[in-house]
Amino acid sequence: MKTLVAVDQYIANSVEFAIPILEHLRDLVHRADARIEERMKWSMPFFEYKGTVCHMAAFKNHCVFGFWKGSLIEDELGIFKERSEAMGLLGKIKSFDDLPEDDILIAYIQQATQLNEDGIKLPSKIKANPKELTVPQYFIDALQEDSKALAVFQNFSNSNKKDYVLWFEEAKTEATRQRRLETAIEWIADGKTRMWKYIKK
Incomplete structure (x- = not known):
């Protein structure tokens, strides 16, 4: 089993209820395929x-588990609550x-692993309609x-949404992306667009 100390730390630092759940999910992943490696x-x-292949996370009141190519996995047993790629x-x-x-x-984890083994890629996210934002x-x-924040963001114009998305995508490191994400949630909850500092009052 190819484990990572950083993942050990992530689990240990999670809220108490989440620790055994994350440990169990981690164990299932490695039982599914011993070749799987961990990353942060x-x-x-x-x-x-x-x-x-997949990933997991813990929040204050719940955990989540997702498959990177979830939209390509055959959910024959109907375990997916939402269709998503993440x-x-x-x-x-x-x-x-x-x-x-x-x-x-x-x-399901083995099915996700096989998609990578077979070199099957997700469909391009480039939309036929250039105005449609992913x-x-x-x-x-x-x-x-x-x-x-979710309610405010949903009411943003397409250009205001795009400003935030591009800000994340331009981050050079994951740490920078995470900091920007946290800042963005605070700003959006306050009704602020990405460029709010530059708007003339």
């Missing part, structure tokens, strides 16, 4: 084999009762943690 990206644990596929995990059976989740899933997840 965007301040959360990722699991990789020939590309990203986090939250299993919905908000507050206890072990919110998880599918171990064998089922292992099978908001990164990590940003959506952060907004969903703050209902006020």
Whole structure:
């Protein structure tokens, strides 16, 4: 099992209820395929084999587990709460009762690993309509943690939304991206656009 000290620390520093859940999810990932390696990206644990397979995170009141290529996985048993390419596929995990059976989740992880093994890529996010904006899933997840910020962002114009998305994508490091994400949530909750400092009053 190829573990990472940084992931050990992430789990240990999580809220108490989340620790056994994260440890269990981590164990299932490595039971599914011993070749999977751990990484820390965007301040959360990722699991990789020939590309990203899945990842997990803990918040104040719940955990999440997602598959990077979730939209390509055949959800024959209907365990996905939301169709997504990233986090939250299993919905908000507050206890072990919110998880599918171990064998089922292992099978899904193996399916996700096989997609990478076969070199299958996600469809291009370039839209036919250039005005349509793709908001990164990590940003959506952060907004969903703050209902006020989410409501404000939904009412932003397309250009105001784009300003924030580009700000994240231009970050040179994951640490910078995370700092910008936290700042953005505070600003948006206050009704501020990305360029609010430059708006003439």
